[in-house]
Amino acid sequence: MNGALGELGAIRALANGKVRLRRDGEGEEAIVVEDVSKRFRIPRQKKATFYDHLLGVVRGGSYTYEVFSALEGVSFSVRRGETFGVIGPNGCGKSTLLKILAGVLYPDSGRVRIEGKVAPFLELGVGFHPELTAIENIRLYGAIMGLSRHQIEGKREEILEFADLKRFESMKLKNFSSGMYVKLAFATAIEADPDILLVDEVLSVGDEAFQKKCAPKIEDIRRAGKTIVYVSHALGSVRDLCERCILLNSGRIVDLGGADWVVDEYYKMMDHP
Numbered sequence: 001m002n003g004a005l006g007e008l009g010a011i012r013a014l015a016n017g018k019v020r021l022r023r024d025g026e027g028e029e030a031i032v033v034e035d036v037s038k039r040f041r042i043p044r045q046k047k048a049t050f051y052d053h054l055l056g057v058v059r060g061g062s063y064t065y066e067v068f069s070a071l072e073g074v075s076f077s078v079r080r081g082e083t084f085g086v087i088g089p090n091g092c093g094k095s096t097l098l099k100i101l102a103g104v105l106y107p108d109s110g111r112v113r114i115e116g117k118v119a120p121f122l123e124l125g126v127g128f129h130p131e132l133t134a135i136e137n138i139r140l141y142g143a144i145m146g147l148s149r150h151q152i153e154g155k156r157e158e159i160l161e162f163a164d165l166k167r168f169e170s171m172k173l174k175n176f177s178s179g180m181y182v183k184l185a186f187a188t189a190i191e192a193d194p195d196i197l198l199v200d201e202v203l204s205v206g207d208e209a210f211q212k213k214c215a216p217k218i219e220d221i222r223r224a225g226k227t228i229v230y231v232s233h234a235l236g237s238v239r240d241l242c243e244r245c246i247l248l249n250s251g252r253i254v255d256l257g258g259a260d261w262v263v264d265e266y267y268k269m270m271d272h273p
Protein backbone atom coordinates (compact mmCIF):
# COMPACT_ATOMS: atom_id res chain seq x y z
CA MET A 1 0.00 0.00 0.00
CA ASN A 2 2.74 2.45 0.87
CA GLY A 3 6.36 1.46 0.41
CA ALA A 4 7.72 4.27 2.60
CA LEU A 5 5.54 3.34 5.59
CA GLY A 6 6.17 -0.38 5.45
CA GLU A 7 3.42 -2.95 5.86
CA LEU A 8 2.90 -2.50 9.62
CA GLY A 9 3.05 1.29 9.37
CA ALA A 10 0.49 1.22 6.61
CA ILE A 11 -1.85 -0.97 8.67
CA ARG A 12 -1.45 1.41 11.67
CA ALA A 13 -2.16 4.44 9.48
CA LEU A 14 -5.27 2.72 8.18
CA ALA A 15 -6.41 1.77 11.68
CA ASN A 16 -5.84 5.33 12.91
CA GLY A 17 -7.92 6.67 10.06
CA LYS A 18 -4.88 8.49 8.60
CA VAL A 19 -5.31 6.80 5.25
CA ARG A 20 -8.43 5.62 3.56
CA LEU A 21 -8.75 2.53 1.41
CA ARG A 22 -9.84 3.31 -2.10
CA ARG A 23 -13.12 1.65 -2.93
CA ASP A 24 -14.22 0.61 -6.38
CA GLY A 25 -15.24 3.59 -8.45
CA GLU A 26 -13.71 6.00 -5.96
CA GLY A 27 -10.66 7.79 -7.27
CA GLU A 28 -8.88 11.11 -7.04
CA GLU A 29 -10.58 12.23 -10.19
CA ALA A 30 -14.27 12.93 -10.63
CA ILE A 31 -13.99 13.54 -14.38
CA VAL A 32 -11.45 12.26 -16.86
CA VAL A 33 -11.67 13.42 -20.47
CA GLU A 34 -9.29 11.72 -22.89
CA ASP A 35 -8.66 12.91 -26.41
CA VAL A 36 -12.30 13.84 -27.05
CA SER A 37 -13.36 15.11 -30.47
CA LYS A 38 -16.79 16.14 -31.65
CA ARG A 39 -17.78 17.03 -35.19
CA PHE A 40 -21.04 18.39 -36.55
CA ARG A 41 -22.29 18.07 -40.10
CA ILE A 42 -23.54 21.35 -41.50
CA PRO A 43 -25.52 21.28 -44.78
CA ARG A 44 -23.75 23.29 -47.47
CA GLN A 45 -26.82 24.39 -49.43
CA LYS A 46 -29.54 26.40 -47.88
CA LYS A 47 -33.02 25.15 -48.75
CA ALA A 48 -35.28 28.18 -48.44
CA THR A 49 -38.57 26.33 -48.68
CA PHE A 50 -39.88 22.82 -48.25
CA TYR A 51 -40.36 22.73 -52.05
CA ASP A 52 -36.62 23.48 -52.61
CA HIS A 53 -35.84 20.78 -50.12
CA LEU A 54 -38.05 18.25 -51.93
CA LEU A 55 -36.64 19.25 -55.31
CA GLY A 56 -33.14 18.59 -54.02
CA VAL A 57 -34.09 15.07 -52.99
CA VAL A 58 -35.96 14.32 -56.27
CA ARG A 59 -33.06 15.58 -58.37
CA GLY A 60 -30.78 13.02 -56.92
CA GLY A 61 -29.97 14.35 -53.48
CA SER A 62 -27.86 17.41 -53.99
CA TYR A 63 -27.00 17.16 -50.30
CA THR A 64 -23.46 17.82 -49.30
CA TYR A 65 -22.26 18.52 -45.83
CA GLU A 66 -19.40 20.40 -44.38
CA VAL A 67 -17.85 18.75 -41.36
CA PHE A 68 -17.26 21.21 -38.58
CA SER A 69 -14.96 20.29 -35.75
CA ALA A 70 -16.42 21.66 -32.47
CA LEU A 71 -13.90 19.84 -30.22
CA GLU A 72 -10.56 18.38 -31.20
CA GLY A 73 -8.34 16.17 -29.04
CA VAL A 74 -9.56 17.59 -25.72
CA SER A 75 -7.98 15.98 -22.62
CA PHE A 76 -8.12 17.05 -18.98
CA SER A 77 -9.22 15.75 -15.63
CA VAL A 78 -11.13 17.32 -12.75
CA ARG A 79 -10.29 16.30 -9.22
CA ARG A 80 -12.96 15.35 -6.70
CA GLY A 81 -14.10 18.50 -4.90
CA GLU A 82 -12.49 20.85 -7.40
CA THR A 83 -14.23 23.80 -9.04
CA PHE A 84 -13.02 23.74 -12.60
CA GLY A 85 -13.61 26.52 -15.12
CA VAL A 86 -14.08 26.35 -18.87
CA ILE A 87 -13.54 29.64 -20.68
CA GLY A 88 -13.04 30.84 -24.24
CA PRO A 89 -14.60 32.96 -26.98
CA ASN A 90 -18.09 32.41 -28.46
CA GLY A 91 -18.38 29.18 -30.39
CA CYS A 92 -15.13 27.67 -29.06
CA GLY A 93 -16.90 24.50 -27.85
CA LYS A 94 -17.64 25.15 -24.16
CA SER A 95 -21.31 24.11 -24.22
CA THR A 96 -20.55 21.17 -26.50
CA LEU A 97 -18.03 19.96 -23.93
CA LEU A 98 -20.52 20.36 -21.09
CA LYS A 99 -23.20 18.49 -23.03
CA ILE A 100 -20.73 15.64 -23.54
CA LEU A 101 -20.02 15.59 -19.80
CA ALA A 102 -23.78 15.56 -19.15
CA GLY A 103 -24.24 12.64 -21.55
CA VAL A 104 -26.53 14.68 -23.79
CA LEU A 105 -24.07 14.45 -26.68
CA TYR A 106 -21.66 11.63 -27.47
CA PRO A 107 -18.11 12.31 -28.60
CA ASP A 108 -17.08 11.02 -32.03
CA SER A 109 -13.84 9.76 -30.56
CA GLY A 110 -12.08 9.73 -27.22
CA ARG A 111 -13.28 8.73 -23.78
CA VAL A 112 -15.07 10.37 -20.86
CA ARG A 113 -15.10 8.85 -17.39
CA ILE A 114 -17.37 10.35 -14.74
CA GLU A 115 -17.43 9.17 -11.14
CA GLY A 116 -20.48 10.29 -9.21
CA LYS A 117 -23.96 11.59 -9.75
CA VAL A 118 -24.01 14.44 -12.25
CA ALA A 119 -26.55 17.25 -12.12
CA PRO A 120 -26.52 18.99 -15.44
CA PHE A 121 -27.69 22.54 -15.33
CA LEU A 122 -27.53 23.50 -18.95
CA GLU A 123 -29.36 25.83 -21.23
CA LEU A 124 -31.68 23.06 -22.37
CA GLY A 125 -32.80 22.20 -18.85
CA VAL A 126 -31.90 18.54 -19.29
CA GLY A 127 -34.41 16.32 -17.52
CA PHE A 128 -37.25 18.85 -17.89
CA HIS A 129 -40.34 18.48 -20.02
CA PRO A 130 -42.33 21.46 -21.39
CA GLU A 131 -45.72 19.74 -21.14
CA LEU A 132 -45.34 19.02 -17.42
CA THR A 133 -46.04 21.45 -14.58
CA ALA A 134 -43.31 22.81 -12.31
CA ILE A 135 -44.12 20.25 -9.61
CA GLU A 136 -44.22 17.37 -12.09
CA ASN A 137 -40.87 18.48 -13.48
CA ILE A 138 -39.36 18.56 -10.00
CA ARG A 139 -40.58 14.97 -9.50
CA LEU A 140 -39.27 13.90 -12.91
CA TYR A 141 -35.83 15.43 -12.35
CA GLY A 142 -35.65 13.96 -8.85
CA ALA A 143 -36.52 10.52 -10.19
CA ILE A 144 -33.85 10.81 -12.91
CA MET A 145 -31.37 11.80 -10.21
CA GLY A 146 -32.25 8.70 -8.20
CA LEU A 147 -34.14 10.39 -5.33
CA SER A 148 -37.02 8.53 -3.71
CA ARG A 149 -40.54 9.94 -3.92
CA HIS A 150 -40.32 10.74 -0.21
CA GLN A 151 -37.03 12.65 -0.66
CA ILE A 152 -38.45 14.60 -3.60
CA GLU A 153 -41.59 15.62 -1.72
CA GLY A 154 -39.37 16.72 1.18
CA LYS A 155 -37.40 19.07 -1.08
CA ARG A 156 -40.30 20.32 -3.17
CA GLU A 157 -41.24 23.36 -1.11
CA GLU A 158 -37.61 24.40 -0.68
CA ILE A 159 -37.07 24.26 -4.45
CA LEU A 160 -40.17 26.32 -5.23
CA GLU A 161 -39.31 28.82 -2.53
CA PHE A 162 -35.68 29.25 -3.63
CA ALA A 163 -36.82 29.67 -7.24
CA ASP A 164 -39.55 32.06 -6.06
CA LEU A 165 -42.09 30.11 -8.11
CA LYS A 166 -44.57 28.88 -5.52
CA ARG A 167 -47.41 30.69 -7.27
CA PHE A 168 -46.61 28.94 -10.53
CA GLU A 169 -46.21 25.41 -9.23
CA SER A 170 -49.11 24.08 -11.31
CA MET A 171 -48.24 25.92 -14.50
CA LYS A 172 -46.84 23.98 -17.45
CA LEU A 173 -43.19 24.63 -18.14
CA LYS A 174 -43.87 25.64 -21.75
CA ASN A 175 -45.57 28.77 -20.39
CA PHE A 176 -42.60 29.77 -18.23
CA SER A 177 -40.37 32.66 -19.22
CA SER A 178 -36.73 31.72 -19.82
CA GLY A 179 -35.79 33.32 -16.48
CA MET A 180 -38.42 31.33 -14.58
CA TYR A 181 -37.26 28.19 -16.33
CA VAL A 182 -33.64 28.77 -15.33
CA LYS A 183 -34.62 29.45 -11.72
CA LEU A 184 -36.56 26.19 -11.50
CA ALA A 185 -33.77 24.22 -13.20
CA PHE A 186 -31.06 25.61 -10.91
CA ALA A 187 -33.06 25.18 -7.70
CA THR A 188 -33.95 21.59 -8.64
CA ALA A 189 -30.41 20.68 -9.71
CA ILE A 190 -28.81 21.84 -6.46
CA GLU A 191 -31.44 20.12 -4.30
CA ALA A 192 -30.84 16.81 -6.10
CA ASP A 193 -27.68 16.47 -4.03
CA PRO A 194 -25.30 15.86 -6.93
CA ASP A 195 -21.64 14.85 -6.64
CA ILE A 196 -20.85 16.83 -9.77
CA LEU A 197 -22.61 20.02 -10.81
CA LEU A 198 -22.29 21.25 -14.39
CA VAL A 199 -23.08 24.96 -14.60
CA ASP A 200 -23.37 26.68 -17.94
CA GLU A 201 -23.74 30.39 -18.61
CA VAL A 202 -27.49 30.10 -18.05
CA LEU A 203 -27.43 31.71 -14.62
CA SER A 204 -27.07 35.04 -16.32
CA VAL A 205 -30.65 34.64 -17.61
CA GLY A 206 -32.06 34.91 -14.08
CA ASP A 207 -32.80 38.39 -12.70
CA GLU A 208 -30.35 40.18 -10.43
CA ALA A 209 -32.10 39.13 -7.22
CA PHE A 210 -31.86 35.49 -8.25
CA GLN A 211 -28.22 35.78 -9.30
CA LYS A 212 -27.44 37.22 -5.87
CA LYS A 213 -29.02 34.12 -4.30
CA CYS A 214 -27.15 31.72 -6.63
CA ALA A 215 -23.59 32.87 -5.99
CA PRO A 216 -23.60 31.93 -2.26
CA LYS A 217 -25.40 28.69 -3.10
CA ILE A 218 -22.64 27.69 -5.52
CA GLU A 219 -20.12 28.64 -2.84
CA ASP A 220 -21.97 26.36 -0.35
CA ILE A 221 -21.88 23.48 -2.83
CA ARG A 222 -18.16 24.11 -3.35
CA ARG A 223 -17.51 24.15 0.39
CA ALA A 224 -19.46 20.89 0.77
CA GLY A 225 -16.69 19.31 -1.31
CA LYS A 226 -18.72 18.78 -4.47
CA THR A 227 -17.13 18.90 -7.89
CA ILE A 228 -18.23 21.78 -10.11
CA VAL A 229 -17.54 22.42 -13.78
CA TYR A 230 -18.26 26.07 -14.39
CA VAL A 231 -18.59 27.53 -17.88
CA SER A 232 -18.67 31.28 -17.94
CA HIS A 233 -17.77 34.48 -19.74
CA ALA A 234 -17.74 36.23 -16.35
CA LEU A 235 -13.99 35.98 -15.86
CA GLY A 236 -14.07 37.65 -12.43
CA SER A 237 -16.29 34.89 -11.06
CA VAL A 238 -14.10 32.24 -12.73
CA ARG A 239 -11.09 33.69 -10.88
CA ASP A 240 -13.07 33.78 -7.60
CA LEU A 241 -14.64 30.34 -7.79
CA CYS A 242 -12.28 28.10 -9.75
CA GLU A 243 -9.01 26.55 -8.74
CA ARG A 244 -8.04 25.55 -12.26
CA CYS A 245 -9.51 26.06 -15.67
CA ILE A 246 -9.07 25.43 -19.35
CA LEU A 247 -9.06 27.95 -22.15
CA LEU A 248 -10.65 26.64 -25.34
CA ASN A 249 -10.16 28.18 -28.75
CA SER A 250 -11.67 26.71 -31.92
CA GLY A 251 -12.37 23.45 -30.13
CA ARG A 252 -8.87 22.92 -28.77
CA ILE A 253 -7.42 23.45 -25.31
CA VAL A 254 -4.87 26.23 -25.59
CA ASP A 255 -4.18 26.61 -21.86
CA LEU A 256 -4.80 24.51 -18.77
CA GLY A 257 -3.69 25.58 -15.31
CA GLY A 258 -4.42 27.81 -12.31
CA ALA A 259 -7.52 29.95 -12.91
CA ASP A 260 -5.68 33.28 -12.44
CA TRP A 261 -3.02 32.37 -14.95
CA VAL A 262 -5.43 30.98 -17.56
CA VAL A 263 -7.71 34.05 -17.28
CA ASP A 264 -4.64 36.28 -17.81
CA GLU A 265 -3.70 34.22 -20.87
CA TYR A 266 -7.24 34.66 -22.20
CA TYR A 267 -6.96 38.45 -21.83
CA LYS A 268 -3.67 38.33 -23.73
CA MET A 269 -5.28 36.22 -26.45
CA MET A 270 -8.14 38.74 -26.77
CA ASP A 271 -5.63 41.62 -27.04
CA HIS A 272 -3.61 39.79 -29.71
CA PRO A 273 -6.03 37.48 -31.51
Ligand SMILES: Nc1ncnc2c1ncn2[C@@H]1O[C@H](COP(=O)(O)OP(=O)(O)OP(=O)(O)O)[C@@H](O)[C@H]1O
Pocket residue numbers: 040041042068070088089090091092093094095096097
Ligand atom coordinates in the same frame (compact mmCIF):
# COMPACT_ATOMS: atom_id res chain seq x y z
N1 LIG B 1 -25.99 20.67 -33.04
C1 LIG B 1 -25.08 21.38 -33.70
N2 LIG B 1 -24.99 21.32 -35.04
C2 LIG B 1 -24.05 22.03 -35.72
N3 LIG B 1 -23.14 22.84 -35.13
C3 LIG B 1 -23.19 22.93 -33.80
C4 LIG B 1 -24.14 22.22 -33.00
N4 LIG B 1 -23.91 22.53 -31.69
C5 LIG B 1 -22.88 23.39 -31.67
N5 LIG B 1 -22.44 23.62 -32.93
C6 LIG B 1 -21.33 24.49 -33.31
O1 LIG B 1 -20.19 24.10 -32.55
C7 LIG B 1 -19.45 25.26 -32.18
C8 LIG B 1 -19.27 25.27 -30.68
O2 LIG B 1 -20.52 25.59 -30.09
P1 LIG B 1 -20.70 25.76 -28.52
O3 LIG B 1 -22.14 26.05 -28.27
O4 LIG B 1 -20.11 24.58 -27.86
O5 LIG B 1 -19.81 27.03 -28.24
P2 LIG B 1 -19.64 27.89 -26.91
O6 LIG B 1 -18.18 28.00 -26.65
O7 LIG B 1 -20.49 27.34 -25.83
O8 LIG B 1 -20.19 29.29 -27.39
P3 LIG B 1 -20.88 30.51 -26.57
O9 LIG B 1 -19.82 31.14 -25.73
O10 LIG B 1 -21.33 31.42 -27.66
O11 LIG B 1 -22.02 29.94 -25.77
C9 LIG B 1 -20.20 26.46 -32.71
O12 LIG B 1 -19.59 26.88 -33.93
C10 LIG B 1 -21.59 25.94 -32.98
O13 LIG B 1 -22.20 26.60 -34.07
